[in-house]
Amino acid sequence: MATMTIAKAINEGLRATLSSNPKALLMGEDIGMLGGVYRVTDGLQADFGKDRVVDTPLAESGIIGTAIGLAFRGYRPICEIQFDGFVFPGFNQITTQLAKIHARSSGMVTAPVVIRIPYGGGIGSIEHHSESPEALFAHTAGLRIITPSNPHDAYWMIQQAVESNDPVIVFEPKRRYWLKGEVDTQEPGRDPFSAQVLREGTDATIVAYGPLVPVALAAAEAAAEEGRSVEVIDLRSISPIDFDTVTGSVHKTGRLIVAHEAPTFGGIGGEIAARVSERAFLSLEAPVIRVGGFHMPYPVAKVEEHYLPDIDRILEALDRSLAY
Amino acid sequence: MGPEHLPTTEFEIEDLEQPLDAAVRPAAEPDMVQLLDADGVRREDPQFSPFVAGLDPAALRDLYRQMFLIRRFDTEATALQRQGQLALWPPLQGQEAAQIGSGHALLPQDYVFPTYREHGVALTRGLELSNLLRLFRGTSSGGWDPRERNFHLYTLVLAAQTLHAVGYAMGVQRDLADAVTVAYFGDGASSEGDVHESMVFAASNNAPVVFFCQNNHWAISVPTEVQSRIPLANRAGGYGFPGIRVDGNDVLAVRAVTEWALQHARSGKGPVLIEAFTYRMSAHTTADDPTKYRLAAEEDAWKHKDPLRRMEKYLRAQALASDAFFEDLKDEADAFAKQVRAEVLAMEGPEFEASFQSVYADPHPLVAEELAWFKQYEAGFADVEGGAGATAGEGC
Numbered sequence: 001m002a003t004m005t006i007a008k009a010i011n012e013g014l015r016a017t018l019s020s021n022p023k024a025l026l027m028g029e030d031i032g033m034l035g036g037v038y039r040v041t042d043g044l045q046a047d048f049g050k051d052r053v054v055d056t057p058l059a060e061s062g063i064i065g066t067a068i069g070l071a072f073r074g075y076r077p078i079c080e081i082q083f084d085g086f087v088f089p090g091f092n093q094i095t096t097q098l099a100k101i102h103a104r105s106s107g108m109v110t111a112p113v114v115i116r117i118p119y120g121g122g123i124g125s126i127e128h129h130s131e132s133p134e135a136l137f138a139h140t141a142g143l144r145i146i147t148p149s150n151p152h153d154a155y156w157m158i159q160q161a162v163e164s165n166d167p168v169i170v171f172e173p174k175r176r177y178w179l180k181g182e183v184d185t186q187e188p189g190r191d192p193f194s195a196q197v198l199r200e201g202t203d204a205t206i207v208a209y210g211p212l213v214p215v216a217l218a219a220a221e222a223a224a225e226e227g228r229s230v231e232v233i234d235l236r237s238i239s240p241i242d243f244d245t246v247t248g249s250v251h252k253t254g255r256l257i258v259a260h261e262a263p264t265f266g267g268i269g270g271e272i273a274a275r276v277s278e279r280a281f282l283s284l285e286a287p288v289i290r291v292g293g294f295h296m297p298y299p300v301a302k303v304e305e306h307y308l309p310d311i312d313r314i315l316e317a318l319d320r321s322l323a324y
Numbered sequence: 325m326g327p328e329h330l331p332t333t334e335f336e337i338e339d340l341e342q343p344l345d346a347a348v349r350p351a352a353e354p355d356m357v358q359l360l361d362a363d364g365v366r367r368e369d370p371q372f373s374p375f376v377a378g379l380d381p382a383a384l385r386d387l388y389r390q391m392f393l394i395r396r397f398d399t400e401a402t403a404l405q406r407q408g409q410l411a412l413w414p415p416l417q418g419q420e421a422a423q424i425g426s427g428h429a430l431l432p433q434d435y436v437f438p439t440y441r442e443h444g445v446a447l448t449r450g451l452e453l454s455n456l457l458r459l460f461r462g463t464s465s466g467g468w469d470p471r472e473r474n475f476h477l478y479t480l481v482l483a484a485q486t487l488h489a490v491g492y493a494m495g496v497q498r499d500l501a502d503a504v505t506v507a508y509f510g511d512g513a514s515s516e517g518d519v520h521e522s523m524v525f526a527a528s529n530n531a532p533v534v535f536f537c538q539n540n541h542w543a544i545s546v547p548t549e550v551q552s553r554i555p556l557a558n559r560a561g562g563y564g565f566p567g568i569r570v571d572g573n574d575v576l577a578v579r580a581v582t583e584w585a586l587q588h589a590r591s592g593k594g595p596v597l598i599e600a601f602t603y604r605m606s607a608h609t610t611a612d613d614p615t616k617y618r619l620a621a622e623e624d625a626w627k628h629k630d631p632l633r634r635m636e637k638y639l640r641a642q643a644l645a646s647d648a649f650f651e652d653l654k655d656e657a658d659a660f661a662k663q664v665r666a667e668v669l670a671m672e673g674p675e676f677e678a679s680f681q682s683v684y685a686d687p688h689p690l691v692a693e694e695l696a697w698f699k700q701y702e703a704g705f706a707d708v709e710g711g712a713g714a715t716a717g718e719g720c
Contacts, residue, residue, distance in 0.1 A: 025498075051498060056525070056528075057521070057524045057525055057528050059521040059524060059525070061487065061517060061518055061521050062487060062518075062521035062522065062524060062525045064487075065484065065486075065487025065488060065490075065491060065518060065521065065522070066487050066488075066490050066491030066494060066522075066525050067491060068487070068488050068491055069487060069488035069489060069490060069491020069492035069493070069494065069495065069505075070491040070492070070494055070495045071491075072470075072476075072488060072491070072492050072495075073491070073492045073494075073495025073496065073499070074495065075495050075498070077491075089517075092481065092484065092518075093484060093487065093518075096481045096484060097479075097481065097484050097488070100465075101477075102682055102683065102684065102685055103465065103679070103682045103683050104465040104466045104477060105466045105469075105470070105477060105682075106464060106466060106674075106678070106682050107681065107682040107685070108466070108469045108470070108471075109466075109470060109471075109477075110685045112685075141683050141691075142683055142684065144684075144688075164686060165685035165686050166684045166685050166686055166688075193689075239690075240688055240689050240690045241690075242689075243689075
């Protein structure tokens, strides 16, 4: 067991992958000497060389597109996109090429490319630096999408992403990069594409992922002080979604709140609500309630606190659910 | 709101037309490598003639043979589309020399990233050509294992494959292998950002990649001068690697220039851009109508530069091929077309359930669940169909 931040855990996970898999290599902007704008790759170029920790030209489509070519040649590229809002120049390569080549080739060609994207708000930054675009990718078949919420998962999930034979996008909760926690570097992590019940409860279930997991846990703690027993699930995987764990919880609690930073309209919360209504309709005591961002471009930093779901927004949703 | 809100200009309309017109006028044309002119007369080029000096009569005949075969294949595919057997077909007519000449220069370990019109290159790679038609018949989105002949699947999103070619070449560098990748694209795709990024990445990595641009003069209905105000080959200079224009209808020149470029890349000197100056004699695809946007006079002028015509003239004038060769070749091509037709007509669509199985490489719960649901749904019709079938059977 070691205590470290999420950023350090990813760094250590990448280090373990580079050490054990000679075909793995990192690509991205400023990831070498600088160690990335968040220093997640700090020290890796010094230890593994410029051919395995590649400072690329400043072009996201170029990063993803050349990573695909490297994967065709048998490599396992791990790309860093500097910020969530900058992934879109690479969107074409991700959705029309990376996601589809396995199907296009009837399974003859794999493209095991990993794309790391720091995402989410709450860091007081400027436009394009605080977005949560995961639903745009979840809608594309062929991609897998995971998001760790704690250092232990961060350490293991990046390594498991590289082992996947499918392309995996790892959304990293950037405002939690400095969140510290225990990492067991000996015990392999659970299936990266499964959800995890972090807190058991009987009155209602909160599903959250990435940066909102600590918020959901805090909301459950506050609710407990009022005598409410709330179950909290860390979704962990956005595509595929572990619906068995979610519906299993709903069968028990009868009430579900889904929280994410991304806008609720067309978001992951809507997908979960729809599936749960299909699978656990008779167990539901109340409609599934979504807590998320509004239908607007991510607002300026001075007002982002009103946009981001917080403990009170989750508790308000909980009250509404329990009032049914 | 009327036009008065628009900014005014100090120019009169007549004055304005001049600079706008000048903006789209091409700059000076670069030198173009040519070893066989439109009338089939050999031209000497001190740098490039040596690259084809070693081609014996059999090799020269084979270049012509492959161009002839692929044109016949192309005609057959077009006919198959007209007869409703293919959804669409992108003809290569006019570009046979650019494709056969460049493909002929490749080594087995080299890796080709085509667009969707490189039927001739596929022939030089030894691909079973009927497989090219699976995409257009709607039985596959690919159609072959790209690793068998180092010929990647056709890519329909313009220029996306140019980045894959550079990435593959970056892998070749790391493997310390001596392969070169070739990225095919066209004059239209040259405007795509991915071409720019691929050339930036190729230069940055000094990657062993040859960019082979077939400038066939038309991106569907839009002429090349809308894409670029300088010759496309000249763009390489902006990235810091050589660019060269070759007569794309001259199979010998294309063969020579491509071999030179491959040697350049293979020896560690980095990327090269080749602009093969050619012409799309036919439509963009079978859904296109070139009479709406280009003049018959232009098409006639290019017919005079036909790549097969000039090579045939050369072979005959130099007594490198007999009448019997040309007659036999026509028979061979007809038999080949007949065989392709038979293979295409026999192509059936896959089971729909196979579509579920190829979405992901590793097991995926959502796909598995949807497949299971679909099977159950289909099974629900079994009794109905069985009943209907039995009734029909009794009726017969």
